[in-house]
Amino acid sequence: MAVAGLDSVRRSDKARVLRGTASFSRFSCRSRAALVAPLGCLGARHKHALPDLPYDYGALEPHISAEIMQLHHSKHHAAYVNNLNVTEEKYKEALAKGDVTTQVSLQPALRFNGGGHINHTIFWTNLSPNGGGEPKGELMEAIKRDFGSFANFKEKLTAVSVGVQGSGWGWLGYNKEQGRLQIAACANQDPLQGTTGLIPLLGIDVWEHAYYLQYKNVRPDYLKAIWNVINWENVSSRYASCKK
Ligand SMILES: [Fe+2]
Numbered sequence: 001m002a003v004a005g006l007d008s009v010r011r012s013d014k015a016r017v018l019r020g021t022a023s024f025s026r027f028s029c030r031s032r033a034a035l036v037a038p039l040g041c042l043g044a045r046h047k048h049a050l051p052d053l054p055y056d057y058g059a060l061e062p063h064i065s066a067e068i069m070q071l072h073h074s075k076h077h078a079a080y081v082n083n084l085n086v087t088e089e090k091y092k093e094a095l096a097k098g099d100v101t102t103q104v105s106l107q108p109a110l111r112f113n114g115g116g117h118i119n120h121t122i123f124w125t126n127l128s129p130n131g132g133g134e135p136k137g138e139l140m141e142a143i144k145r146d147f148g149s150f151a152n153f154k155e156k157l158t159a160v161s162v163g164v165q166g167s168g169w170g171w172l173g174y175n176k177e178q179g180r181l182q183i184a185a186c187a188n189q190d191p192l193q194g195t196t197g198l199i200p201l202l203g204i205d206v207w208e209h210a211y212y213l214q215y216k217n218v219r220p221d222y223l224k225a226i227w228n229v230i231n232w233e234n235v236s237s238r239y240a241s242c243k244k
Contacts, residue, residue, distance in 0.1 A: 047085045050078045051121055059129040063225040065214045073124070076209050080116030080189070087113055115189035119169060123203050128231035135232040139239045146181040153183075157204070158223045160185050167207040172235070173198025174242045199242040202235045 053073055058066035087109045094102035134140065134150050147153035153172075160183050161170025168187045175182050175198055184196055192200040204226060211222035 048081050048088075048117055050074075050081045051124065053124050055129050060127060060229045063228045064127075064211075068209075068211065068213050071213070072205075072209055073120075077116070077120040080113045080120065083109065084113035084117050111191075111194075112189050115191040115194065118191045118194075119189055119203055119205070122200055123205050125234045126202050126231055127226075127229045128234070129229065131231045132228040133232065135236055137236060138243075139232070139236040142181050142239065154227065157183050157202075158220075161204045161206050161223055162220050164206050170204040170206060171198065171200055172202040173200055174239060176242060199238075201238045201242070202230065
């Protein structure tokens with residue numbers, strides 16, 4: 001395993017992350033009212049922890065360099081985790097005081113750092129040194145049904161991801177109400193499910209910190225390379241889970 005967590009790690013959470021099934025239900029709600037209720041239970045909560053990567057920092061080379069992976073995981077993701085914990089502590093204090101003004105003022109930080117933690121935790125499991133190629137089984141059938149072909153899907157997700165203005169993410173998500181796959185773009189660290197209702201299957205981080213050291217400003221080259229390390233087993237597993 002590449003790196004130990006920064007905080008004391010809840011072993012059950014860590015195990016779920018390594019299986020790619022981490023649950024972040026507290027962030028899945030879309031309304032403010034729904035957001036506040038779970039946070040009201042913070043008295044008994046554990047701190048969030050940086051999950052270990054399920055592979056070494058250099059394992060995705062030559063497609064993503066070890067230097068990028070190390071900084072991305074141990075600095076960027078770690079910062080989201082630390083700032084999320086700080087924000088939740090402040091939120092807990094504001095709730096205890098009945099200070100609604102402070103609660104409201106903390107929500108952008110919660111969205112940004114909570115989203116950063118959710119998104120990166122999914123992202124690491126979406127990648128694998130044994131990835132690439134094409135998905136199989138039900139996921140492939142659904143891709144063909146909803147996008148016409150795998151090539152068409154790949155082209156569309158690439159285009160949406162390349163086209164994100166500034167920092168953000170390209171996503172393949174599942175629309176549970178309509179029973180179909182959808183492609184979406186999210187700005188900054190907006191979490192897919194919390195802001196669109198789509199269940200995340202595959203996320204592509206297009207923040208410059210994800211590629212600049214290797215690909216400079218040429219985001220399309222990074223997008224071209226990342227398909228070589230997509231963990232289709234993980235994406236398929238997520239698809240199977242959200243259909244249940
Ligand atoms: Fe990132």
